[in-house]
Amino acid sequence: MIELDTIKPYFEGKEDVLGEILGRYPDYGRRSAIMPLLWEVQRAERHVSEARLEEIAHIVGVHATEVKGVMSFYSTYHEQPVGKYHLQICSTLSCSLAGSDEMFDFISEETGLVNGETDGSGIFSLQKVECLGSCGTAPVLQVNDTYYERVTRSSCKELLDALRSGEMLEPPRERGGDNEGAEKPKIGSEQRVGREA
Amino acid sequence: MKVKVNDVELDLEPGTSAIDAVFAAGYDVPYFCSQEYMSPIGACRMCLGKVGAPRKDRETNDWIRDAETGEPQIFYFPNLMATCTTAIMDGMVIDTLSKEVRQAQSGMMEFHLINHPLDCPVCDKGGACELQDRAYEYGAGTSRFEFDKRHQEKHHALSELITLDRERCIHCKRCVRYFEEVPGDEVLDFIERGGHTYIGTVDEGLPSYFTGNITDICPVGALLDATSRFRGRNWEYDHTRTVSLDDASGAAIMVDARTGRIERVKGARNTQVNLDWIDDSTRFGHEYVDAPDRLKTPLIRKGALLEPASWEEAAQFIASRLAVAGKRVGVAVRSDATLEEGVAAKALAEHLRGHAEHFPRPAASVIAENPATFTDVATSDAIFVVGDPTEEVPTLDLRIKDALRGVAPPELLAHGVPIADLRLKERMPRKRSILTVAAPYRTNLMRHAGQELIYPAGQEEDLFGGVGSGKAGASLAAEQLNQLKSALSDAKKPVIILGAFVLASAAATRAAEALAESVGAKVMKLGPMANSYGLEALEVTSDGGYADLLTQSDVLILSNLNPAQDVQIGERLRNLDLLIVHDSFETETTGLAHVVLPAKTGYEKEGTVVNLEGRFLNVYPAPVDSGTSEDFIGVVRTLGEALGVRLDGRSVRSARRSLAKTLNHDLAALPEEGLLAPVDAKEIGETVADTVAGNLLLTSSLLKVDRLRRNPKLRAAHGDVALRVNPADAEAQNLEAGANVTVNIGGVARSATIKITEDAPEGLMLLPATFDQALGLTSAEIVPAADLVSA
Numbered sequence A: 001m002i003e004l005d006t007i008k009p010y011f012e013g014k015e016d017v018l019g020e021i022l023g024r025y026p027d028y029g030r031r032s033a034i035m036p037l038l039w040e041v042q043r044a045e046r047h048v049s050e051a052r053l054e055e056i057a058h059i060v061g062v063h064a065t066e067v068k069g070v071m072s073f074y075s076t077y078h079e080q081p082v083g084k085y086h087l088q089i090c091s092t093l094s095c096s097l098a099g100s101d102e103m104f105d106f107i108s109e110e111t112g113l114v115n116g117e118t119d120g121s122g123i124f125s126l127q128k129v130e131c132l133g134s135c136g137t138a139p140v141l142q143v144n145d146t147y148y149e150r151v152t153r154s155s156c157k158e159l160l161d162a163l164r165s166g167e168m169l170e171p172p173r174e175r176g177g178d179n180e181g182a183e184k185p186k187i188g189s190e191q192r193v194g195r196e197a
Numbered sequence B: 001m002k003v004k005v006n007d008v009e010l011d012l013e014p015g016t017s018a019i020d021a022v023f024a025a026g027y028d029v030p031y032f033c034s035q036e037y038m039s040p041i042g043a044c045r046m047c048l049g050k051v052g053a054p055r056k057d058r059e060t061n062d063w064i065r066d067a068e069t070g071e072p073q074i075f076y077f078p079n080l081m082a083t084c085t086t087a088i089m090d091g092m093v094i095d096t097l098s099k100e101v102r103q104a105q106s107g108m109m110e111f112h113l114i115n116h117p118l119d120c121p122v123c124d125k126g127g128a129c130e131l132q133d134r135a136y137e138y139g140a141g142t143s144r145f146e147f148d149k150r151h152q153e154k155h156h157a158l159s160e161l162i163t164l165d166r167e168r169c170i171h172c173k174r175c176v177r178y179f180e181e182v183p184g185d186e187v188l189d190f191i192e193r194g195g196h197t198y199i200g201t202v203d204e205g206l207p208s209y210f211t212g213n214i215t216d217i218c219p220v221g222a223l224l225d226a227t228s229r230f231r232g233r234n235w236e237y238d239h240t241r242t243v244s245l246d247d248a249s250g251a252a253i254m255v256d257a258r259t260g261r262i263e264r265v266k267g268a269r270n271t272q273v274n275l276d277w278i279d280d281s282t283r284f285g286h287e288y289v290d291a292p293d294r295l296k297t298p299l300i301r302k303g304a305l306l307e308p309a310s311w312e313e314a315a316q317f318i319a320s321r322l323a324v325a326g327k328r329v330g331v332a333v334r335s336d337a338t339l340e341e342g343v344a345a346k347a348l349a350e351h352l353r354g355h356a357e358h359f360p361r362p363a364a365s366v367i368a369e370n371p372a373t374f375t376d377v378a379t380s381d382a383i384f385v386v387g388d389p390t391e392e393v394p395t396l397d398l399r400i401k402d403a404l405r406g407v408a409p410p411e412l413l414a415h416g417v418p419i420a421d422l423r424l425k426e427r428m429p430r431k432r433s434i435l436t437v438a439a440p441y442r443t444n445l446m447r448h449a450g451q452e453l454i455y456p457a458g459q460e461e462d463l464f465g466g467v468g469s470g471k472a473g474a475s476l477a478a479e480q481l482n483q484l485k486s487a488l489s490d491a492k493k494p495v496i497i498l499g500a501f502v503l504a505s506a507a508a509t510r511a512a513e514a515l516a517e518s519v520g521a522k523v524m525k526l527g528p529m530a531n532s533y534g535l536e537a538l539e540v541t542s543d544g545g546y547a548d549l550l551t552q553s554d555v556l557i558l559s560n561l562n563p564a565q566d567v568q569i570g571e572r573l574r575n576l577d578l579l580i581v582h583d584s585f586e587t588e589t590t591g592l593a594h595v596v597l598p599a600k601t602g603y604e605k606e607g608t609v610v611n612l613e614g615r616f617l618n619v620y621p622a623p624v625d626s627g628t629s630e631d632f633i634g635v636v637r638t639l640g641e642a643l644g645v646r647l648d649g650r651s652v653r654s655a656r657r658s659l660a661k662t663l664n665h666d667l668a669a670l671p672e673e674g675l676l677a678p679v680d681a682k683e684i685g686e687t688v689a690d691t692v693a694g695n696l697l698l699t700s701s702l703l704k705v706d707r708l709r710r711n712p713k714l715r716a717a718h719g720d721v722a723l724r725v726n727p728a729d730a731e732a733q734n735l736e737a738g739a740n741v742t743v744n745i746g747g748v749a750r751s752a753t754i755k756i757t758e759d760a761p762e763g764l765m766l767l768p769a770t771f772d773q774a775l776g777l778t779s780a781e782i783v784p785a786a787d788l789v790s791a
């Protein structure tokens, strides 16, 4: 890659990080390190460029195509830098039935973005993703690493407004576990996005 | 293990898959993702069957029996099973005919076709498409899908040689698995996931020598041979199953011709040799056959000009010149001539009281004492390679990789090769440690080797001596060589593979054979061409060799050889009484000839060759329009007629009659996998002083450099002939990457493009040899190319 010659390899001078990641796997399973290496780059640079992809392939000793295959499988990794808020709308079955298509249209109208786009000022990126594993609380919107569940039109609007002013809202929680003690929203007190129209 | 498929009872080996049980019983199930010689993965869900088995009572350890009949009761799996990933069990019952199964299969078919464009009328695969056939046999004929189909790129060039139609892909993953499992070059993968999945690569141009095989195994028209795209429909082609004459492996190929022209070459199956796989040069390197400058009629010299003539005129001319010419006659054929042509050459030489010879022929014999077969290699537990199999005999490269998987070639079943060999897995660990590769430069195969040894060119004898004695040799440490020796001695089935650089030296070959004997290893010798083995066995050889023949004859009859490529030899050939050249194209040598006779290519001949294992294989002619071209048999027939004699080898039949006497085999209609009948080893060859110094190594090449100019597609994909130079040398000599240069080697001037790479060791440049150049070390001078626009 031409880029590689001109920019400094990401892991240059980060031998400790690299050693730690590679050390997690036996030698014959070196390719398992593809995921954590991608994640390391993605976290630091908000995307994984082609040059980084080549670099990881080289480190692990595989063809770049394989790294690309792994990377493109997960919607968490990005080829282009994403905006400050990465809006990921689940479009798999449960969420679809619960109105995620309408949620997508709503957000798309609000932000003026189509699937896969980032706005000019780098605030929002919009992306349809596959099942987020929270089907019971469909429809789900993930903003960066935070889940917003059972999203309604008004909660969605509220959230977008807050984000525009640079504020991440605390997501309302309804279940136990990690979210023990969180306030339960009144289910059914408000119409879902999908049911309006 | 007893199993019952519908109404047929079978007894099969444990570990057999249910799908193979079904086929062994003579029944059929549709399948797309399984593929012979590759891992079954259960991706397409087409091969559904209703599967059940009896169960044992834990307490009594007897079968649970049906209360009424007293027979063991069959417990069916709750769902229909993918038979390709289900292993048989004792007493298993497989049903593939019931309505339930048929409905499920047709449901899956409907599902596969949801996004398929159904553009069979404009698809090259049409008429030979698994999807089309299966849809016809098992589909419902209609679809309930009323929405828009997914649209994707329809002409995506994966490389110069392979085009991908993404709409047609059914995601069976055969192509992706192929690259990982067979050549080990993972250059293709699924990108994205779910309904968005597509086949793609970020390794530009698919950097592998074995890419074309994916066009054979793609069950739909998604992956297509770009060189034959839109050239013809399947049923319009004449299919000829024959043997590739491009290298010494004897790989089976299918030549598809239409109206006298070869449109494509596909891999064919030889379960003992190439399985289903061929390299890209064998597949795409046929375009030269139809080059516009192909010689199609004999030419006779009239003064400075060669003028077209008939075969009879040419033969008469030769006969009259022979009567007055000097008496020393030499006949030489290229080493891919068939055995039958060899007989003809010998008979002609004998009749004219001259000598017959074949070239290229290495200093050492290519017939091994304790010969290894491809199966021996694939099942070996310690392989020591000296050479570059990927370039010399590409099939061997793949068979060595088979050995690394540690799974022996499958036993054949009633229906042939198992469709789903459950021993094979995706991403199997490779036992790289069993493979040691030694060469004077970094070879392709070294990426897969546990140990790589790079030694100074020309020191092969020292290398084997070092391994044998456990002392340091060929600049390699004693410890490394010792390790290798004990690995070979400890192995159950060690194999030593001797490439061209070893065979170029009789002394090195002798040292290698001595090592093989001391560690009990079998030996495979990589002869330079398709019938090197056969022609040596037939003794188409002379005492002085080819070099003497060229210098000490009055009359020379050459078939497909071009010694005048070397201007110094050309000067000598000028003074011959009579020079007859049999070739498919004009060369430097035809330019000096008195008579030029048009030659058939390897695709047009009938005959027999012997591959490097000692396997006799029949070669069949594809219907190619090549004017009045003849093979060497035709030359001898017409000459014999003009001379008034009936020579052995005037026809394939007469040659075979004469061969049957010496070989004791009837060579007509050999089985598809050939007849393995190695002949006794010969004296290794005279030890002459080896060349030990030089700045250039002439190497074997999978891409045939002599034909590259007339194989434009292959050339576009792989580039021009490269002179590989180490970065340090390039800097010292001021050579720039991509620059065109002329490489002067003795009297031979070769043009090449500089490629700077660490593969070449310091102080040694690498250049692929032509058919007429001896492999090995030599001295060369590099000068900038005179004209930058190459012809």
Ligand code: SF4
Pocket (backbone or CB within 6 Å): B168, B169, B170, B171, B172, B173, B174, B175, B176, B199, B217, B218, B219, B220, B222, B223
């Ligand atoms: S391109 Fe062909 S071989 Fe590859 S996954 Fe698609 S259908 Fe299968």
Ligand code: FES
Pocket (backbone or CB within 6 Å): A090, A091, A092, A093, A094, A095, A096, A130, A131, A132, A133, A134, A135, A138, A140
């Ligand atoms: S379908 Fe949306 S989270 Fe599973």
Ligand code: FES
Pocket (backbone or CB within 6 Å): B030, B031, B032, B033, B034, B041, B042, B043, B044, B045, B046, B047, B082, B083, B084, B085
């Ligand atoms: S699932 Fe594809 S062949 Fe069995």
